[in-house]
Amino acid sequence: MEFVHSLTGMKSKLRYTFRRFDQFFDEVITEHRNSKGEQEEKKDLVDILLDIQKDGSSEISLTMDNIKAVILDMFAAGTDTTFITLDWAMTELIMNPNAMEKAQDERSSGYILPAPVLVPRESLEDVIIDGYNIPAKTRIYVNVWGMGRDPELWGNPETFEPERFIGSGIDFKGQDFELIPFGAGRRSCPAITFGIAAIEIALAQLLHSFDWKLPPGLEAKDVDNTEAFGISMHRTVPLHVVAKPHFD
Numbered sequence: 001m002e003f004v005h006s007l008t009g010m011k012s013k014l015r016y017t018f019r020r021f022d023q024f025f026d027e028v029i030t031e032h033r034n035s036k037g038e039q040e041e042k043k044d045l046v047d048i049l050l051d052i053q054k055d056g057s058s059e060i061s062l063t064m065d066n067i068k069a070v071i072l073d074m075f076a077a078g079t080d081t082t083f084i085t086l087d088w089a090m091t092e093l094i095m096n097p098n099a100m101e102k103a104q105d106e107r108s109s110g111y112i113l114p115a116p117v118l119v120p121r122e123s124l125e126d127v128i129i130d131g132y133n134i135p136a137k138t139r140i141y142v143n144v145w146g147m148g149r150d151p152e153l154w155g156n157p158e159t160f161e162p163e164r165f166i167g168s169g170i171d172f173k174g175q176d177f178e179l180i181p182f183g184a185g186r187r188s189c190p191a192i193t194f195g196i197a198a199i200e201i202a203l204a205q206l207l208h209s210f211d212w213k214l215p216p217g218l219e220a221k222d223v224d225n226t227e228a229f230g231i232s233m234h235r236t237v238p239l240h241v242v243a244k245p246h247f248d
């Protein structure tokens, strides 16, 4: 069936995208090589990967393709997730002015999931879980979207209530399975601390510096919050907001 991808033009699109990424990574690597003598504390991930490749200090030898793959992984896993979490956080806050006001006072935040399913897993052996027979090599999707809206786990699951987490003892780091925005287990997100810090800083800046409102004439019930299905869950319609400086 592979010829179908040639007919639909998917293959040439993939090749084009691959070439653009590859050229971009070549530029990033050349830039880092040319900035020799970078102070130790200023080194970034690419500097460290190039150092490991050069001095052979790692048991695994790194090829240039390995380094490009890590850069791509970081871009793919780190940018959309962070931006989409912020996008949905602003959506919920703008639709719930009370929560917005509280967040401006306290900097509290609810946990919003950018990924509808986790990275797919495959069972290594036959196993029975909760009476379900799962044969070896079954592809398993963990539906975190559904878990976040399960009325057996959450009261008012469709309502944005960040205060539900105050004193609840439920943590988001992968130990409490009703809330796993960063996944769980050995393939969970390695950047939980970084991701949370990036979002908290960005959200705190936005809320500290501005008051946010819907455009005149638009009410919360008019906002189209349809979600696009994908590895990460974009809005299908961009969120339009009006920002007014918080301090005149």
Ligand code: HEM
Residues within 6 Å of the ligand: 073, 074, 077, 078, 079, 081, 082, 085, 114, 115, 118, 119, 120, 180, 181, 182, 183, 184, 185, 186, 187, 188, 189, 190, 191, 192, 194, 195, 196, 199
């Ligand atoms: C709010 C921000 C973020 C959220 C919600 C998030 C969420 C996730 C989720 C759900 C997974 C899959 C976990 C699983 O299947 O068990 C994942 C994997 C991953 N994340 Fe994040 N992530 C965020 C930010 C970042 C950032 C900023 C980076 C890198 C700079 C990053 C790097 C990765 C990588 C490399 C993986 C793959 C790990 C593996 O497969 O072993 N993430 N993330």
